[in-house]
Amino acid sequence: MTEILVVAEQREGVLKDVSLENISLAREMAGNDGNVTVLAMGSGIKPVGERLSLTNADVVLIADDPHLKDYTYDAYRHVLKKVAEERRPDVIIGGHTSLGMDFFPGISVALDMGVATDCVRAVRNGGIVTVTRQLYGGKIDGEFSVEGACIITMRPGVCKPCSGGSVSPTPFAADFSDLKNRTSVRGYEKPPREDVDIEKAKIVVSVGRGIEKKENLPIFEELVNSLNGSVLAGSRPVIDSGWLPKGRQVGVSGKTVKPRLYLALGISGAIQHLSGMSGSDFIVAVNKDRDAPIFKVANVGVVDDIFKVVPAIVKELKNQAQAK
Numbered sequence: 381m382t383e384i385l386v387v388a389e390q391r392e393g394v395l396k397d398v399s400l401e402n403i404s405l406a407r408e409m410a411g412n413d414g415n416v417t418v419l420a421m422g423s424g425i426k427p428v429g430e431r432l433s434l435t436n437a438d439v440v441l442i443a444d445d446p447h448l449k450d451y452t453y454d455a456y457r458h459v460l461k462k463v464a465e466e467r468r469p470d471v472i473i474g475g476h477t478s479l480g481m482d483f484f485p486g487i488s489v490a491l492d493m494g495v496a497t498d499c500v501r502a503v504r505n506g507g508i509v510t511v512t513r514q515l516y517g518g519k520i521d522g523e524f525s526v527e528g529a530c531i532i533t534m535r536p537g538v539c540k541p542c543s544g545g546s547v548s549p550t551p552f553a554a555d556f557s558d559l560k561n562r563t564s565v566r567g568y569e570k571p572p573r574e575d576v577d578i579e580k581a582k583i584v585v586s587v588g589r590g591i592e593k594k595e596n597l598p599i600f601e602e603l604v605n606s607l608n609g610s611v612l613a614g615s616r617p618v619i620d621s622g623w624l625p626k627g628r629q630v631g632v633s634g635k636t637v638k639p640r641l642y643l644a645l646g647i648s649g650a651i652q653h654l655s656g657m658s659g660s661d662f663i664v665a666v667n668k669d670r671d672a673p674i675f676k677v678a679n680v681g682v683v684d685d686i687f688k689v690v691p692a693i694v695k696e697l698k699n700q701a702q703a704k
């Protein structure tokens with residue numbers, strides 16, 4: 381029977397979304413008669429177990445121990461190795477997060493399994509796992525096949541999170557007496573709090589390189605001021621140029637947003653951007669290039685100049701507000 385093992389990720393008792401995304405992928409890979417096991421590691425992680433109990437995994441293992449309070453490679457490997465020896469997974473799935481980047485390459489050596497990192501798609505057919513990885517900064521999709529047991533790390537935001545299901549978490553007690561931990565965590569430094577939280581906004585007005593310069597930002601800020609509950613965000617070039625703070629970046633190296641409305645203004649729609657916003661309920665894109673990839677995910681696409689379209693929308697919103 382096919383066995384897929386998902387290594388769930390949590391920080392301070394909060395489950396990362398990528399874990400739920402990976403459970404839905406595991407479910408697909410396992411097929412009708414396969415088994416999906418989820419392993420969560422940490423200390424005092426009852427809420428994580430509770431959240432995982434509401435998924436369509438078959439088995440949820442909770443390794444809750446003070447040795448696992450902070451992520452360290454050695455302690456996590458200690459547990460995962462024991463779980464893998466017991467369950468003999470055909471595929472281990474983790475998130476391509478900062479933890480995943482540190483953990484899984486070493487695990488592939490420890491378990492003698494191949495590893496494919498930063499995958500944006502993965503399927504399993506007849507025992508062969510085929511993954512898609514992006515090459516040359518997202519310009520080319522490369523397909524790679526792995527025969528036999530393997531590890532894959534999935535880019536956050538590329539799979540839909542699993543929904544529904546019910547499973548009772550099972551404690552997984554590991555004996556740590558023979559653990560040789562070479563690292564200890566001295567503490568975490570949190571980045572300064574941002575003035576706005578783009579992940580919680582109902583409407584995200586997102587600007588790209590198409591705005592040309594920082595001096596043009598007020599045009600788009602006016603739109604934000606006219607739309608109740610909206611915040612201003614941007615693509616990476618906008619952040620890298622220092623036009624907006626880092627906490628406003630949408631995308632794989634920024635934040636993942638799922639608002640009710642996402643307005644993409646002068647954004648081409650590179651895959652690294654799409655992975656941070658394609659889960660939005662409704663996407664409106666304005667771009668003067670009709671072949672811009674953003675139109676592939678947009679519900680409404682306007683092929684026009686943002687410097688014409690945005691002031692027209694603001695004018696209309698103001699007219700409507702006055703008419704009330």
Ligand SMILES: Cc1cc2nc3c(=O)[nH]c(=O)nc-3n(C[C@H](O)[C@H](O)[C@H](O)COP(=O)(O)OP(=O)(O)OC[C@H]3O[C@@H](n4cnc5c(N)ncnc54)[C@H](O)[C@@H]3O)c2cc1C
Binds near residue numbers: 587
């Ligand atoms: C490892 C890695 C991580 C990355 N992480 C991220 C990330 O987190 N987030 C992210 O956004 N990117 C990320 N990128 C960069 C990504 O690959 C793209 O380069 C970036 O998203 C492009 O931003 P853009 O769409 O604003 O700019 P461009 O690709 O330059 O597109 C600008 C668009 O504006 C349009 N335009 C220009 N003028 C107008 C106008 N007047 N009216 C209407 N349309 C106009 C153009 O037609 C064009 O489509 C990452 C790249 C790498 C390699």
